[in-house]
Amino acid sequence: MEAEPGLRLLLAPQALMGGAAQQLEPGWLTASELARAAVMRQPGRHHEFMACRYALRHLLALAYGHASSTWRLDAPEGKPPRLNAAVHGAVLAANTHLSLSHSASLLACAAFRQPVGVDVEVVDARAGKRDVLALAGLACTDEERRQLSAMAMGPQQRLLFLQWWTLKESYFKCTETGVDFSRIRRIECRPANAVPGSGQRLARAQSWVGSTPAGEDVVLSVCTLDGALPAAQIQNCAEIAWRQETEWTLVELPST
Numbered sequence: 001m002e003a004e005p006g007l008r009l010l011l012a013p014q015a016l017m018g019g020a021a022q023q024l025e026p027g028w029l030t031a032s033e034l035a036r037a038a039v040m041r042q043p044g045r046h047h048e049f050m051a052c053r054y055a056l057r058h059l060l061a062l063a064y065g066h067a068s069s070t071w072r073l074d075a076p077e078g079k080p081p082r083l084n085a086a087v088h089g090a091v092l093a094a095n096t097h098l099s100l101s102h103s104a105s106l107l108a109c110a111a112f113r114q115p116v117g118v119d120v121e122v123v124d125a126r127a128g129k130r131d132v133l134a135l136a137g138l139a140c141t142d143e144e145r146r147q148l149s150a151m152a153m154g155p156q157q158r159l160l161f162l163q164w165w166t167l168k169e170s171y172f173k174c175t176e177t178g179v180d181f182s183r184i185r186r187i188e189c190r191p192a193n194a195v196p197g198s199g200q201r202l203a204r205a206q207s208w209v210g211s212t213p214a215g216e217d218v219v220l221s222v223c224t225l226d227g228a229l230p231a232a233q234i235q236n237c238a239e240i241a242w243r244q245e246t247e248w249t250l251v252e253l254p255s256t
Helices: 014-022 031-038 043-064 090-094 125-129 132-139 142-149 155-175
Strands: 008-013 097-103 106-112 116-122 187-191 200-211 217-224 233-236 241-252
Touching (some): 008 014, 008 043, 014 043, 014 106, 031 043, 043 097, 097 155, 106 217, 132 142, 132 155, 142 155, 142 187, 155 217
Parallel strands (some): 008 233
Antiparallel strands (some): 097 106, 187 241, 200 217, 200 241
């Protein structure tokens, strides 16, 4: 078994992962997962939960080997999924960090030896009617809003905002705090090759922009807190055609 896999990402349709989950023998979910699933009254939410839980196991199987159904995961309330230390050992559990995201028909998950966050956004037909600058007023720094204001309204402006949003969302997943709207407008996303500016470095991140076979735009971002961001191995089960990849540094500006 590989001791420390690199950064692993899985992007897949929920229907594909949900269908695979239904093929497993009963007993593949742990007690804490069953408890979470039992309170989900909406069939769609229950199916989404099952698909996500299978996707994490599939990613672990790709990273370490062994069948997907043999991986045991805890489901702590308000926290990301975790390896069960009693089954897999305290060392492996402590050095395997997991993250989940879902949007429209897609889900994404990540596994890494350090805290990691992943976020995916699928742009639906209504996205073109949204006021990007109004959303930026809630989530962007002054410099980010200036950059968006200098762009013509349209797909490129929207996609740049979504890149920043997914980067910040993935950062807060790393910290396990949930999105903190008291800080988000002080967190700035800068291309990794940009001239360093003021602010405290928080994280390294990477984003991809692509399209589904149906022509929907997809933005995927992953973030780690410490050190250099390793090359990510993406298992792309959704047939996304990637057209842009960018490395980022996230910094927090001083409060005013």
